Amino acid sequence: MERLPTELLYHIGQYSREEEPPFRTLWALSLCSWRFYHVFKPLLYSEIRITYDGYRIPLHDVDLIIRLWHDAELAKRVHRLDIHWQGCGSSDLSKFEDESKIVAFINSALDEIFGSNAPLYRTRDKWEHHLQARCQEAWAGILLVRLSHLRRLFVKYDNSDLIVDILRKAAQRQQPFDRTLPFPYLTEVTASAHSRLHWIESDLLTSFFYFPAVRRVNVFAVAETAAPESLVVKHDSLPVRVLVVSNAVYCRGMLDWLAASARLEQVTLKIAVHPTDDYWDMPSNERFHASRFRQALLPCAKTLRSLRLEGACSYKVVWYNEDRDEDEEAAFGSFKEFANLQTLIVRYHFLLAPPSADDKMPLLAILPASLESLGITDIESEDYLNLVAELLRLVRHGPDLFPRLNEVHLFVIDMCEGPLDALRTGFDLAGIGLTVELQQEEDWEHNDVSSDGENPFLDVEVQMVGPS
Known part of the structure; x- marks a missing residue:
């Protein structure tokens, strides 16, 4: 050789x-x-993986991080970072074999990150405590500072108390990110909860929406929290083009993320209810409202090409319950303002208000002329009468109002062939493709995100696909 x-x-x-x-x-x-x-x-060194295995980081990973910290050229070779953590058990201190060497490195690294600014002493002390305790999150945060050529980041965790400090500094271009752009090559971020029945909080990820090169953010199992008051961003990067969120619990509509994303091209949002929660005990302002989501999405009206808005299985169970406190969900409203929208996949109740609603709008009045592919999910037997009538009007006027529309996909809970026969005939005459499928459901546990980001839901692109 x-x-x-x-x-x-x-x-x-x-x-x-x-x-x-x-x-x-x-x-x-x-x-x-x-x-x-x-x-x-x-x-x-192109890919670094620091994964969860106990509460303390292995010594060989610490040695690697110190080597990369001191060798800038070597650190530039790292293009992908996978970091997983779960707690740290930080009560056990000074577990390093060569404590003097490690302590010297810790002090040097924290000097560069936090300086000697008095208001940050408490934060610095917290970091020093966790680093000496071999906390995985703390050491991963130290490494993150040095990876100037990072392109893809995968994080998996249950809670975060430390890395969020680093990310806020980067978003606000504060020391040590005050001389050059932070993470100028980082284009994709994927985040998920470490264990299947947990969720992550959105405030950790908000900073990524202000990094200069991030184009895609993928998230699984997230609870939407308000952006921290300390995150005051004075620049206007707003680079994110693709936002994919699966199983969003406590979802207000990803309002802070959308506010930092004025040029989105693809949005996928699947609303969920955590298996341990009672949806109706949640405050109203923490539940998802499609109309509020629409308002937050309007700044992207000229750029959005693909929108997928669905409910996870856990969310549907709430709305199938006959004892629910509200009769119906509020519909999204008009899509016409999204003048370049090509692909739309949407839950039936987010698309059409019930016939008895005062603000009901026909399908012809809410779809944009740019639409090429329409998918409607979660169609129940009681929805057929209204939906079939709307779709027949759509194909009758489609060539004039929607000249680009070439396919409609229906994902039904119950297959009712009688109404569908008339619908198929109408679509054949109009020259528009129609497919009808029984909807396949997945449990919460099956929608996890691997370290390779290979969740089928997260890999949705602009083309039409069935619900995951």
Whole structure:
């Protein structure tokens, strides 16, 4: 192998790092010779994974973080970071074998991050305490500061008390992010709860919407919290183009995220109710209101091309309950202002108000002329009469009002062939494709996000797909 060209060795290294466990063969090859080490070095450090395994970070991860902190060129090679944490058990201090070396590094790193600003002493003391306790989140936060060429970030956690400090500093361009743009290459962030029956709070992720290059944010199992008062951003980056949120509990409509995203092109939002919660015990301002979500989305009216607005299985169970406190959900309202919207997938009750509603608007009056593909989910048997009438009017006037509309997908809870036969005939005559499918449901537990971001719901693109 020593005689092989460098380019061929590099391709071998790229193939080797895809195995499980990752990088095992690549690391073994790099130990064979100095030439192999220098060839494979960029690949060895291209992805860093600090994952949850107990409460304290392993010493080899601490050594890696210190090495990257002191070697800027090596840190630039890191393009992907996976960090998982769950608590830290920070009552146990001074667990390092070489305490003097570690303490010196901790003090040096905190000097660079927090300086000697008196108001930050309490925050600095908190960080010092957690770093000495080998807290995974604290050490991951230290590493994050140095990764100037990071492109993709995956985080999985149950709660956060530390990294949010770093992210707020970056969003506000404060020390140590006051000289250069923070994370200028970071384009994608994926976040999820560490365990299946927990959720993460949205305030940790709000800062990413103000980083200069972030284009896509994927989130699973999140509770919407108000943006912290300390996050006062005076610049206007607003780079995010794709927002995908699955199983949003305590959802006001992602108001703070939308306020920081005036040029969104794709939005996917699945509303959920956590299995341990009673939806009706939630304050009204913490429940999802489609009309309020619409108002928050209006600044993106000229750029939005794809919108997917659904309810998770847990959310639907609440609305199927006959003892619910409210008769119906409020509909989204008109989509006409979204003049470039091409793909729309929407829960039936978010699309059409009940026939008895005072503010009911026909489908013809609320869809934009730009629409190419329409999907309607969560259709129950009692919805057929109203929906079929609306869709027949749609195909009758479609060519004139919606010249680009070429397909409609219906996802039904109950299949009723009688009304559907008339509908299929009308669509055939209009030359518009119609598909009707029984809706496949998934439990909360099945919608987790892997470290590779391979949740089918998170991979939704502009094309039409069925509900996950």
